[in-house]
Amino acid sequence: MECDTSKRWTLEDVELAEQFLSTHNDNYTNFPFHKELFLKFIKENDGYFPVKIEALPEGTCCHVHTPVYQIIAEGEYTPLVTFLETLLTMIWYPSTVATLSRRARDIIEEAFEDTVDESGYFLLESRLQDFGFRGCTSLEQSIIGGSAHLINFTRSATMSAGYYVQYKINNGKPIGLSIPATEHSVMLSHKTEKKGGFLVIRPDSGNQVEVVLMALRAEEKIFGCDVNKKGYKVMRKCGVIQGDNVTIHSLKAILKAIKEAGYSAQNVLFGMGAGLLQKINRDTMSFATKLSHIRYADGTERNIMKIPTMDSTKISLPECCPPNDPDNLLRVIYDHGKVVEWDDFDTIRKRVAKEWKALPKFYNNISPELKSKIDKVTQELKNN
Structure with missing residues (x-):
């Protein structure tokens, strides 16, 4: 059973939970339920979950295996922490989409630096478009994943995300843009495609590298082309968009090929659907929530970590973010019902742009102090 800390629990909620759990255990037997604790915080804390949650500010850039949030409960309410493990669902998915989108931006940005004049750098913001709405399992997923992509680019066909970010996160200011592009039924409904405007060919089917080059050569x-200051060809009033089966790997391959063929990267746009919003999972960036520290009733404390003998990549960390430590970068976002005021989307975008560039490519997350804690816990486990 999962809980949402922003939800205000009522007596009716507890009754329904108790009824559900009464037959939820094996053989339709009673499942353990801390009913008395739920009733207690309904009475004493106006129905809000009696925990404190700390997290890194939205848009913080960090390496995998860096703790991004921690949940703290005290005294008799400690058992309730386990009800909050699935808060992870709200973290891993947008974080993974945002990271994938940002890595795609790195690849495109490198191609721009090599083949595009500085006067054309403004086009970078529109080179990767979110085409993933149709493949999402729900409207909610399209909003969460689509919003994460908009941290890095301004273009998206997932209008649900653009609408949500603008009015729920960014004080009504526009954040995601699109164009009234036609699709095949519109094109095929007319006997001729002769019309004005800027033509963008979408080849899609076939080998991605080959069809993009075919479109550029055609x-x-x-239409002809001009050669920019860096020596690469720029199409006249036309371009190409590849939107079929694009992944971060095929994106890199296409950009490499068009550069070798003498074309500027500004000629090509990309639409990424399943590769952006669906072909990822919780293991992509190793997200997990684990117990890291406990204080017993007698006041003694103990650091805890998980150390699978058959898979060292799944170790968890012992207490590494003491709540009162001035060096702790985690900030309180929820405290027994009180929720912080979130940053607007423009602020988050700026934070990502600044911190991503400053993040070292190779970094050891384990400080000497944390290494000492890990060694101590490991030795305790060996001794037992």
């Missing part, structure tokens, strides 16, 4: 033959 445009060069018909």
Whole structure:
């Protein structure tokens, strides 16, 4: 059973939970339920979950295996922490999409630096578009994943995300843009495609590298091109968008090929659907919630960590973010019902842009102090 800390529990909620759990255990028997604790915080804390949650500020850039939040409960309410493990669902998915989108931006940005004049750098913001709405399992997923992508790019066909970010997170200021692009039924409904405007060819099917190059060569033959200051060809009033089966790997391959063929990266846009919002999971960036510290009734304390003997990549960390430590970067976002005021989306975008560039590519997350705690817990486990 999972809980949402922002939810205000009522007596009716507890009754329904008790009824559900009365037959939820094996053989339809009673499942353990701390009913008395729920009733207690309904009475004493106006129905809000009696825990404190600390987290890194939205948009903070950090390496995998860095703790991004911690849940703290005290005294008799300690058993309730286990009800909050699935808060992880609200963290791993947007964090993973945002990271994937940012790595895609790195690849495109590198291609721009090599083949695009500085006057055309503004186009970078529109080079990767979110095409993932149709493959989402729900409207909620499209909003969560689509919003994460908008941290890095301004273009998205997932209008649900753009609408949500603008009015719920960014004080009504626009954050995601799109164009009224036609799709095949519109094009095929007319006997001719002769019309004005900027033509963008979408080849899609076939080998991605080959079809993009075919489209560029056809445009060069018909519309012509100019050579920019860096020596690469720029199409005249036309371009190409590849939106079929694009992944971070195929994106890199296409950009490499068009550069070798003498074309500027500004000629090509990408639409990423399943590769952006669906082809990831919780293990992509190793997200997990684990117990790290406990204080017993007699006042003694103990650091705790998980050390699987068959998979060292799944070790958890002992207490590494003491709540009162001035060096702790985690900030209180929820405290027994009180929720902080979140940063607007523009602030988050700026934080990502600043911190991503400053993040070292190789970094040891384990400080000497944390290493000492890990060694101590490991030795205790060996002794037992």
